[in-house]
Each structure stands twice: as C-alpha cells, then as structure tokens.
Amino acid sequence: MNSGSREALQVNQAAGLQNLFSAAQASHREELPIFHQAANLRPMVQHRRTTRTIAVAGGKGGVGKTTVAVNLAMTMAMAGRNVMLLDADMGVANIDVQLGLNPTRHLGHMLEGQCTLQDLIIPAAHGLKVIPGGSGVRRLAKMGNGEHAAVIRAFDDLIQPPEFLIVDTAAGVADNVAMFAAAADDVLIVVCDELASLTDAYALIKILAHDFGVRRFRIVANMVRQAADARKLYEKMARVCGRFLDVALDYMGMLPHDEWLRQAIRRQGAVVDLWPSSRAAVGFKQLAGAVDTWGEPAYPDLGRIAFFSGQNVPAAGW
C-alpha cells in the first residue's frame, strides 16, 4: 500500500471501510490478493507443543463467538479429542450457564491465589473440560494486561495439558481480546452478514497484525443462509485485508442460521450434543473436520506471551 492510500484510510477510516465493504465493492470481481510472504515473516522456531490453542474472536458483539467456541469444542470432544474450553469473556462469562454447569470458583479466585487453574476445571458432557471466566465480578471486568498474561501463563502448569484449547473471547478490540487471541496458535474470526461485523472484524485483525504480529486468520461466516453468502462475506474481508494489511485469510465455510441453537441454550446444552442432525450441528462438524486439516501451526515468536509456551521442547528431542 502506498503512503497516499494509507493516509486516506486514516482520514476517515470508518467511512472508508464502510465504502470498501459496500455492495458496490462486493460486485467488483477482482482477483483476490494472496499473501504468501506472510508465512515467511514469522521466524521458524524449532519447537513443538502438544496442545493446539484456537481463539474464537470477532470484534463485534453477538456474532456467535461463544456459540462457535462451545459447539466447536463439544464437537471435537464428541469425536474423542481431549478438549478444554476457556471462557475468556471475563466479567460477563456465560459458558457455564450455557452448558448447565455450576462452578463455585472462577479465574478471579486463581488470580487471588485462592486456587490453581487445575482446580477450576469443570467436567462437561463428553469429557469436555471448561474453565469458567466468572460473571458479575468487577475485578474480572477490570483486569489489566499483567493479569491477562498471568491467566495465559497459568496453562503452562496444567498437570495434563489437553490436545486442544478453545478460547472464547469477548466482544471488542481491547487488550483483553487481543492478548488472548495473539496467545493462541490459530485465530478463528466469526463474521455475520452485517456491515458492523465486517468492519469490527477488520479492526480486530488490523490490531492483531500491527501490534501483535499475527499473520494468519481463519474466517467462518455465521448465521448465513447458504454457502454462496458465506463465500461473499469471506471475499469482502479478504479484499479489504489484502489491500491494507499483510495478512493471510483462510475460508472456513459457513454456519447456517438455525433456531435449534437458541433451543439448545434454553436446554443448557450444546446443539451438536442435543440435536446432532440439525443444520447447525452439521456445520460445526464440518468446521471441526477442517481443523484436522490445518497442519502444523506457525509457532509464535519466542518472547511472545503464548498459551502452553512452557511446553516448548527442542524438535531434536522428539
């Protein structure tokens, strides 16, 4: 991007982004830029970890981040994987309520030294392990970066690290979201067919790219009617990110709008468990299947605060 277009973006970024995401732009069928160089930017670190961490984020509230995190985690658990789900929407965390769990402690107790992360683990259906984030606690809503880092580093001390850690993040683009997303191996961005969803997702991707060095994002379109709509949402994101950011975006498919999801919340269960044949459940199974094809993660740079970084062992030792 030349300096002129960068300045133009900064002058009126919100309006400019909205134009870029507008239907008129969407109908313009240009070749999507592919940023192969992104893979080369991150130094290859000869380390390997046993846990893969996937952060679910989106920028905008209500796009389905928690729904995706819960059902992706449950689908993988139902397939026999060892999965842990961290509710990192601290202060208004509600995964425990959604899954009918009754935790007596949350991350706030751990930060106060009253218990360890291990003590917080609550078993859910199919062996899924949940770490509750805590709700209605002012201290959790006001956590600073040192405390976010403490939560991330606490995972190094788990006695039995899971195969997968799925992290549900809060709405917005503040440090509580960015730190947890940047600490994961993969960032799954949930978007829906609303302009604000696309602009907020872009804002989050921009912060993660510029300030945290995250170069790869996986996009899933939620609450869409058909695959073609999901593809269009991805293409809009890819076009704008490709023009202004040095990042790679991967298309992760669609999750249909499905009323059974709301029914599942009323029943305090996951739709993939309660109604495994529903359209939503089929979508989550496809998403979970895609995770298996992701290959080795690009390990975060040494020095970055990352989940399970204490698991690092020299590749030669394997």
Ligand SMILES: Nc1ncnc2c1ncn2[C@@H]1O[C@H](COP(=O)(O)OP(=O)(O)OP(=O)(O)O)[C@@H](O)[C@H]1O
């Ligand atoms: N594919 C879908 N079909 C129908 N309803 C959905 C779908 N995805 C999410 N919902 C509903 O949308 C609402 C918001 O979903 P969810 O809580 O997962 O969003 P969120 O992004 O985590 O919100 P927040 O930013 O507040 O944490 C919920 O009532 C949920 O049941």
Ligand SMILES: [Mg+2]
């Ligand atoms: Mg949520």
